[in-house]
Amino acid sequence: MSIWRVKPVSAFEADMKKNDLKRVLTKWGLTSLGIGAIIGGGIFTLTGIAAHDYAGPALALSFVIAGIGCLFASLCYAEFASVLPVEGSAYAYAYGTVGELFAWFIGWNLILEYMMGATTVAVAWSGYFVKLLHLFHIDFPIWLCNDLTTATEKAREAGIEAPAFAINLPAFIITLIVTSILVKGIKEAAKTNNIIVIIKIAVVLFVIIAGAFYIDTANWQPFVPEETTTIVDGVEKVNFGFGGVMTAATIVFFAYIGFDAVSTQAGEAINPKKDVPFAIVASLIICTVLYILVSLVLTGMVKYDVLDKSAPVASAFAENGLGWAVFIITIAATAGLTSVMLVMMLGQTRIFLGMAKDGLLPPFFKDLHSTFKTPYKSTYLVGAIIALVAAFTPIDKVSEMCSMGTLLAFAMVCIAVMILRYKKPELERPYKTPALYLVGTLGVSFNLFLMYYVRAETWYAFIIWGVIGIAVYFFYSKKHAKLNNPEEFDRLDENRN
Template identity: 65%
Template sequence: MEKSIWRKKPMSAYEADIKNNQLKRVMGKWSLTAIGIGGIIGGGIFVLTGTAAHYHAGPALALSFIIAGIGCVFAALCYSEFASMLPVEGSAYAYAYGTIGELFAWIIGWGLILEYAMGAMTVAVSWSGYFNKLLHLFGIEIPYYLRNDPWSAATFAQANNLEPSSFAFNLPAFIITWVVTWILVKGIKEAANTNNLIVILKLAAIIFVIIVGVFFVNLDNWHPFIPQTEMIMHDDGIAKEAYGIKGIFSGAAAIFFAYIGFDVVSTSAGEAINPKKDVPFAIIASLLICTVLYIMVSLVLTGMLNYKDITGDALKAPVAFAFDKVGQPWAVFIITAAATAGLVSVMLVMMLGQTRVFLGMAKDGLLPNFFKEIHPTFQTPWKSTVLVGLLVSIVASFTPIGILSDMTSFGTLFAFAMVCLAVLILRFREPNRDRPFKTPLLNIVAPLGIITNFALMMLLDGKAQKFAMIWMLLGFVIYFLYSRNKSKLND
């Protein structure tokens, strides 16, 4: 086949992939929904609610969650149509390869790698913050230079008049990454069972926060609901504009990271019992459930505590901080324990998605065979899982959370916009193709999805945008130097 950058993977090749699937098909629709909820609920509710309320939207954070949720619904409907047609691992990458063309698919796959890797790193840092808070409740303190990256450690030492350390390393983030890596290498059934258990625990904790927190809501904290525009000093020492209508939209961009879990459902299609029906169901169900919970928690949090009072370490554990401030230290223990456990499942889902995208790309020859080697006993892509664990553990140990979460959001928003575009193109190119699930009002939903996701991308932190663009340029270089020549479609 010619080396056209728009060549498509034939449907017969997908059918062969499905028949030769070496992964265990053990997940039903509720296990898949739990994977989605496990990925979505985590950093968003337990961590980013604090930063988004304080630095962006104020009490109007609830509106930010609604806007981000709407942007996700457009993408989720388009994902569901693709997932019903091509129930294979690889998510949006695989869908684009069979419908639009190789370069388009590569760009999406490269964006997904950014999304999942940065997502896992962000959550590892978030987990460390909650774990340290949990230890603090028991009177145990890890030295500040062993629980922070070098930049955060220097800031902490200066703020607390401590002797600055010549070395700093986020040890808890490093350790939890390797625990999750071990679970994923052991097998998908073990990973799914672990996730199901943690999801139940997380949902119970969030319902607890909503029910108990309502009794401590002070309506004065919601006034004004949309604060006037002003300049707010960030951790990096730069003053940036916050609040007002623009703050609501920049808040939506900042918390978009909180929604990235639902697309991991589509990367698990190779392990689904009935992927054509169950994957679309799980994508939409997990997104709707989590959006409602996010809105309720954001209202409770900004009602319990004035958005300007959520500062310092509270940004790492804002929900627990709010309960502590209203004189309910017993609730702090429950929330901190649930958040610590809950963030493990988010990491698990992010790293699971990462290795499945690698697997799909390696099967097509666009990445080396190393990424598709399946363990003979555990039936998991163990080599790529260990490599991902190594990279995530190192970066999470030495990098601040802000840059990581914004780069994750960039990768997510980019992939979502591309999926909306790909579904629209395919509907015009091949209108008669069998679609077990059809996106309703696609001519409206897809363009709105593209516009919303690109608009939110432009509102992200400038530094994160630059890093993300460098990542995308690196992807183009790798494609033209390696992947295009090694593609299976050359045969």
Template identity: 65%
Template sequence: METETKNYSDTTSVWRRKPMYLYEQDMKKSELKRVLGKWSLTAIGIGAIIGGGIFVLTGTAAHYHAGPALALSFVIAGIGCIFAALCYAEFAAMLPVEGSAYAYAYGTIGELFAWAIGWGLILEYAMGAMTVAVSWSGYFNKLVHLFGFDIPFWLRNDPVSAAKYAADNGLAAPGFSINLPAFIIVWLVTSVLVRGIKEAAGANNVIVLLKVAAVLFVIVVGVFAVVPANWQPFIPAPEMIQGETGAPHSAYGWGGIVSGASAIFFAYIGFDAVSTQAGEAINPRKDIPFAIVTSLLVCTVLYIAVSLVLTGMINYKDIVGDALKAPVAAAFEKAGKPWAVFIITAAATAGLVSVMLVMMLGQTRIFLGMAKDGLLPKFFSNIHPTLKTPYKSTILVGLVVSIVAAFTPISILGDMTSFGTLFAFAMVCLAVLLLRRSDPGRERPFRAPALFVIAPLGIIINFYLIVNLSEIAQLAALGWLLVGLVVYFIYGRRHSNLNDL
């Protein structure tokens, strides 16, 4: 122990690593309640994965990227996820602490690298929560419309979208507009998270059951509406089409399949969120790996099935590409099954709530891990004395997410979330590989099989998918990482707990 402490305290390098014994101390001193079993953790993973991918991004990816071959996009993304998931599972079993990939990198690669991952995870979860909040608003507006009530357009759109809506419909531009449903749902989720993890997990479990039932409903009912001709050609020839932002871009063919895989990677951050709950798991060394792998496998199979049904029901060019127009529900409407629209819309409206819940939950636990290490202010690690939740950071996250979701048109946030996810996945694969070499004798309750094949393939696939994201998203995400470096050198490095070793 003394030798380990000396080795770490002798350096002021940005590559200094957090000693493993400090992780063990963190686990013993944790004030969080350990109330999550393996099925609650699995439900958290499924709760995050199912939602954005099936109810929001399937339409976008099919229409703008892959066509019927969207199923192959999910296969590619799923393979990349499996490699990363096995690496996550090995680390989560060794280091069952909050912080996810950030914590793993801090103990193996170094502080600056860990900071970059943590900052990227903040981008991933914050952007993801904002995107889903706006998508939820779209489904909620469709739901109330089905019951004969329409929310005024200036109360359901951000200022830019409201102005566009007014222009398209010959209306006067409103003096004020806000996406009120998105704003309200974020605060409802925030209130649940502040109350406690047990309450949040209980609500999530109920929603996940409803959501899985709805997805199975989509598959079973949709199969009978499939017209095999809609799958021809399964991989459409490459062509230039008008993208989501209005600018032309190349779609379909192999390039479209890969770009589709990059775009829908946003949907796979659920199992990553499972690892952020290690501090609240009853038996994290066994249950976290189980939940990570199980939630990923279940959801990947469901994704592939839904994508085949969706592209088989109607022609891929007729699929709604706008996430705000409820693509899956719209497909059933066009396929002549309007009665199914009620069920799907209601399930999606409820289901997207659990996605927001898990994303905001993961966000606050990343903050908690970084604040405990001194890289962020102690404000983010304050635990409520009775509720045992990081209530201050939860409220702050709710404030930021609700304001951005209410007033900002969101078109590239999905891609930016994918950037943060892919970056974190690749770094976890690298970190677990390095630790196997540098500390092969360490106890590993779960060992990723064939690691020296799996980890390199995970790195390659995830970086390949990053390259295939939109250029705007790449530049915006890189800009975010540069801002993070400034914050690290101004605050994080100077206040790191490792300075006191």
């Protein structure tokens, strides 16, 4: 009953053999899922917030910093994925190495990562969808496409009376649509994602190439604006300078979390031990290069302090008189954000599935649809929660909560992979992280360093979430864990030998 008990590798191998999910994903199909998750809210929405409020033209540095932190973690993820190619991602990796409580806490934070990630993207999707309708002279009332806080701010800016009630209806509806696609199955979801990813990459390349002709280098001066400090609602807020660049890095860090979603699809990969590590690293490198180039183009086209925070890419082209390009970018962003939601919600339900198989969550979360072979009950539940949160919560609040869960999970993975290399050096590793102890240590340090720059109110919410998670573990998960019956795993070891 120790909280540090680990799940035997033989048990993971048994899970893989009796896997009921359909194995249909190829190497490039997995890479496409990774790109589909990475390119989205971070590049189409959060670039505006991060540049306007925190980093200015130095947003490119924020992307470099966040990308380096992710690279260390991605190399560790890749080794784990080659050893334990099962659904559950970092949660499963920790369960097989460090111990049950450690694994539970990672899983609990991955819930925060994926659920808040999908919520952030749903709100971002709504912003671009409303902008798209506006291009066709169709306008939503403020109270019908924003949460109450955002609607009040926009009403104040427009000089009109603030609404007494507001709901982000487009965000609510798109979440329900994506939920229905996911219930139908991974093959259908992957096909939808592949089409959207091709459109997204084409438009991102268009933004980089076309936008480069409209860069005014004067907009990059000063590249790192002088640091300022303001008090907002009694909380000190650092803007620009080194502190602002680091805060922006914690915000745009959200833009990178898609690569770890690849590892949650191991149960549906045709050759997971080789293809999952490839897809993790490939998707991250491709998207990092694109992010840096886009951030330089945006802050070069428009002065950072006039960037539109809700739709920065489209507004940058509009400011330069390229109205026709706004149509292309807005349509692509709307479609692109849909695929991010799809992969985020897909990853969330697979983590639930892995935790439920181990008894740490109720059996409800592992029930598969008789026809589609998808965890349909948890998909419906996740969809309902995301739809409600997206309908009533500001985007900056949920994106930072998502980043907190991600940063901690990445740091824990870096620790866990070093422990596994030390404790079980004999395991077959189709992919081995180069200079692991250096890479792992840098990964832990880097992610904890970024957590230091997350705003205080986000820390408070994160601590509350963590306390709730530990309570759930001791009141339910520890009592129902399958590891309470170790003789079952002893039999697995005997059969394996």
